[in-house]
Amino acid sequence: MGQTKHTGPIKLPKGIQPKFWVSPIPFGLGKVKPKHIRDTMKVVWENKDNLSYAKNIITKGVCDGCALGVSGLYDQTLTGPHLCTTRLNVLRLNTMPAIKEEILHSDIDELRKLSSTELRKLGRIPYPLIRRAGERKFSRISWDEAMDIIAGKMKKLDPKQYAFYLTSRGITNETYYVAAKVARFLGTNHLDNASRICHSPSKTALNRSLGVGASTCNYKDWIGTDVLLFWGSVASNSSPVSTKYMLAAKKKGTKIIVINPYREPAMDKYWIPSVPESALFGTKIADDFYQINIGGDIAFMHGIMKHWFEMEEKEYGSAINHEFVQAHVNGYEELKAKVQEQSWDAIVQSSGVAKERIIELSELLAKSKNAVFAWALGLTMHSFATDNISQVANLALLRGFIGRKNNGLMPFRGHSSVQGTGEMGADPFVLPGGGWDKKNVERIEKLWGFELPKWQGDIVGVSLENAMLPDDHERKLKLYYLSGGNFLETMPNPKFVEKALANLDIRIHQDIILNTSTLVDAKEAVIVLPAKTRYEQEGGGTSTSTERMVYFSPEIEGNKNRIKEARAEWKIYIDLAKRVKPDTAHLVDFKDAQAIREEIAKANPNYDGIQYLKKQGDVFQWGGAWLCEDGICPTPDGKGNLIPVDIPSLDKPDGTFYITTRRGKQFNSMVFKEVDPFNDAERYDVLINPEDAKRLNILDGEGIVVYNEHGTFQGKARYAEITKGNIGLHFPEGNVLIPQGIYDGPSGIPQYSVAAKVEKAERYLAEKDTKYLEKRIDDLEDTPA
Numbered sequence: 148m149g150q151t152k153h154t155g156p157i158k159l160p161k162g163i164q165p166k167f168w169v170s171p172i173p174f175g176l177g178k179v180k181p182k183h184i185r186d187t188m189k190v191v192w193e194n195k196d197n198l199s200y201a202k203n204i205i206t207k208g209v210c211d212g213c214a215l216g217v218s219g220l221y222d223q224t225l226t227g228p229h230l231c232t233t234r235l236n237v238l239r240l241n242t243m244p245a246i247k248e249e250i251l252h253s254d255i256d257e258l259r260k261l262s263s264t265e266l267r268k269l270g271r272i273p274y275p276l277i278r279r280a281g282e283r284k285f286s287r288i289s290w291d292e293a294m295d296i297i298a299g300k301m302k303k304l305d306p307k308q309y310a311f312y313l314t315s316r317g318i319t320n321e322t323y324y325v326a327a328k329v330a331r332f333l334g335t336n337h338l339d340n341a342s343r344i345c346h347s348p349s350k351t352a353l354n355r356s357l358g359v360g361a362s363t364c365n366y367k368d369w370i371g372t373d374v375l376l377f378w379g380s381v382a383s384n385s386s387p388v389s390t391k392y393m394l395a396a397k398k399k400g401t402k403i404i405v406i407n408p409y410r411e412p413a414m415d416k417y418w419i420p421s422v423p424e425s426a427l428f429g430t431k432i433a434d435d436f437y438q439i440n441i442g443g444d445i446a447f448m449h450g451i452m453k454h455w456f457e458m459e460e461k462e463y464g465s466a467i468n469h470e471f472v473q474a475h476v477n478g479y480e481e482l483k484a485k486v487q488e489q490s491w492d493a494i495v496q497s498s499g500v501a502k503e504r505i506i507e508l509s510e511l512l513a514k515s516k517n518a519v520f521a522w523a524l525g526l527t528m529h530s531f532a533t534d535n536i537s538q539v540a541n542l543a544l545l546r547g548f549i550g551r552k553n554n555g556l557m558p559f560r561g562h563s564s565v566q567g568t569g570e571m572g573a574d575p576f577v578l579p580g581g582g583w584d585k586k587n588v589e590r591i592e593k594l595w596g597f598e599l600p601k602w603q604g605d606i607v608g609v610s611l612e613n614a615m616l617p618d619d620h621e622r623k624l625k626l627y628y629l630s631g632g633n634f635l636e637t638m639p640n641p642k643f644v645e646k647a648l649a650n651l652d653i654r655i656h657q658d659i660i661l662n663t664s665t666l667v668d669a670k671e672a673v674i675v676l677p678a679k680t681r682y683e684q685e686g687g688g689t690s691t692s693t694e695r696m697v698y699f700s701p702e703i704e705g706n707k708n709r710i711k712e713a714r715a716e717w718k719i720y721i722d723l724a725k726r727v728k729p730d731t732a733h734l735v736d737f738k739d740a741q742a743i744r745e746e747i748a749k750a751n752p753n754y755d756g757i758q759y760l761k762k763q764g765d766v767f768q769w770g771g772a773w774l775c776e777d778g779i780c781p782t783p784d785g786k787g788n789l790i791p792v793d794i795p796s797l798d799k800p801d802g803t804f805y806i807t808t809r810r811g812k813q814f815n816s817m818v819f820k821e822v823d824p825f826n827d828a829e830r831y832d833v834l835i836n837p838e839d840a841k842r843l844n845i846l847d848g849e850g851i852v853v854y855n856e857h858g859t860f861q862g863k864a865r866y867a868e869i870t871k872g873n874i875g876l877h878f879p880e881g882n883v884l885i886p887q888g889i890y891d892g893p894s895g896i897p898q899y900s901v902a903a904k905v906e907k908a909e910r911y912l913a914e915k916d917t918k919y920l921e922k923r924i925d926d927l928e929d930t931p932a
């Protein structure tokens with residue numbers, strides 16, 4: 148597998164092509180669109196006190212803005228400069244000074260008045276802090292005191308009673324690896340990460356379908372493929388420079404298809420700042436949109452395949468790539484039987500898309516020699532997410548869209564460096580270089596020199612639930628060690644999350660900034676530890692992109708606002724290990740970052756090569772250009788597996804809406820703009836189909852209430868091109884409606900889509916005492932969400 152190497156960047160195909168323009172009127176005048184130049188000037192102004200360091204981060208560091216990953220200003224896909232406002236927006240996190248003391252030590256209720264955006268703008272955490280039970284303010288403590296308190300508590304607990312969590316805020320592979328090793332050294336497998344919340348179903352499904360857990364192809368494969376299909380992904384928003392690759396693809400004749408309940412404006416039209424033609428006249432991105440029901444993807448894909456089998460009955464080989472299937476695929480007959488048993492009525496009803504339209508796409512794919520399928524949270528944030536993605540793999544395997552140029556499956560990841568978390572073992576289901584099978588456990592035990600805890604660790608959602616267990620329960624979570632993350636604004640059911648966070652004895656927030664979760668009480672103490680950014684870590688660090696490129700980001704000198712007490716995160720984990728188990732801590736000690744990379748190369752054989760990354764611009768791609776090259780998968784028999792899946796029952800009672808949460812201009816829960824520059828929607832706007840709204844007598848802009856048995860959301864209706872029966876809310880604001888405790892079985896990702904009722908605010912408020920508060924919402928009570 149992976150013999151062919153990535154061939155490096157190519158030039159954006161030349162030639163002005165007015166057929167792709169949004170409008171001949173320059174700069175999108177009169178249209179709702181981002182103001183890139185104005186936003187860039189704002190960033191320059193924000194960073195004015197540390198401009199030369201900011202410039203060095205951008206030109207020398209590996210971008211911490213998204214998982215596309217770029218080292219300095221040049222990428223592996225297209226020649227020419229690579230920069231976007233997402234990167235500029237997170238820049239201040241790396242350049243800002245410390246929080247002013249008088250603010251940092253104010254009454255906790257004063258700090259609680261601030262939103263996470265306001266807390267972020269206060270500046271960086273300057274030194275270790277503690278707030279003990281009953282105390283109104285954070286007080287300063289030394290590193291020694293802080294670490295001794297944490298270690299002292301850990302020594303008293305059963306390792307099943309503490310857990311670690313790592314977010315994706317620029318954390319390097321080195322930190323993920325050391326955290327994963329130290330957690331196991333201390334005896335716990337409760338170790339989870341932010342990437343698993345977003346893309347664990349992708350990994351689980353790709354593993355069972357193809358034996359791989361990452362994108363099988365490159366961004367370069369977009370350029371010139373016949374069809375580039377985005378499934379529940381707003382790639383243009385999460386990785387803005389990807390629009391440049393989309394334009395290059397269009398210029399090479401690629402058709403771009405978007406499947407999403409909402410006609411996302413950023414996937415419809417985009418003004419790409421670095422391409423003069425596009426900056427002036429805009430680019431029409433999607434050639435076609437399929438507006439599907441939330442949760443209707445499996446049925447939709449059944450429809451595509453059902454028509455393929457119908458085509459096959461008329462002409463053998465007209466839709467299925469039999470040569471590929473016979474040589475490289477298992478389970479053909481079982482999948483065919485499953486697909487054929489689905490009725491068109493059920494397919495159309497669940498997907499919300501007309502049969503003729505499904506057939507149109509089915510035939511387009513049947514005629515295409517190449518295709519790349521990319522997807523994101525629209526497919527992964529469901530209780531049936533793993534099946535969603537296996538169904539995408541089914542499509543690719545039947546057509547042989549895998550393991551060669553211009554073909555592949557790409558889980559479109561969001562944050563910088565998330566790809567590396569699981570690969571470094573920072574996840575309850577994996578170890579570096581593999582899973583928990585006997586062979587891999589023995590291999591890692593031999594390498595690490597200590598015995599691993601063998602019990603199954605819990606995912607983050609379950610860990611939070613465990614915080615609410617009775618005190619004497621063996622798994623009652625008493626200490627949570629968090630590297631970044633803001634559960635209050637990322638996990639479903641914020642009220643429950645707050646209770647769970649407050650019910651821990653000790654909570655540790657190792658971070659750069661404060662957020663709303665940091666301010667929640669704890670039964671004994673909240674400890675805050677100042678972390679270094681990725682650009683400050685001694686010996687540099689590496690970060691793995693969506694396309695499996697492992698980039699080296701050097702330590703960058705010259706931060707005028709240096710936080711003297713901040714420490715490299717991997718060093719903090721080692722310090723902790725030394726205090727909890729001093730006698731054997733040498734087993735997890737590393738003298739420098741290079742020593743970590745050398746061990747990673749042994750622990751995860753895919754990463755053999757990381758040890759040679761030493762200076763700015765150094766990069767290698769693990770697995771080569773294509774995983775499953777030539778159709779040969781790293782499964783026991785070398786074949787891909789077709790997986791028959793059922794259409795999930797959505798249990799959406801009549802008159803209710805399926806809701807989904809969407810990101811605006813933000814970086815996970817970090818909101819950068821209160822108004823989405825692509826559709827002018829404010830954060831409490833509810834995207835609703837005008838026909839649905841009119842049926843409920845709701846006017847555009849009018850106050851509405853969305854409610855279910857989990858919570859109530861008050862916002863404003865915004866008429867939008869969203870499939871009837873579906874509504875869109877911003878994340879995290881809409882999380883009050885999302886239940887906790889519902890996960891995708893195989894991967895453990897929480898379900899973020901549920902049914903809810905919608906009413907005019909006026910009517911809801913007038914009748915709320917009599918009609919809603921005392922009454923069970925019977926028809927929603929049994930909805931399994």
Ligand code: SF4
Pocket residue numbers: 210211212213214215216217229230231232233234385386387388389
């Ligand atoms: S697209 Fe992503 S990797 Fe590229 S500059 Fe923007 S945030 Fe950074």
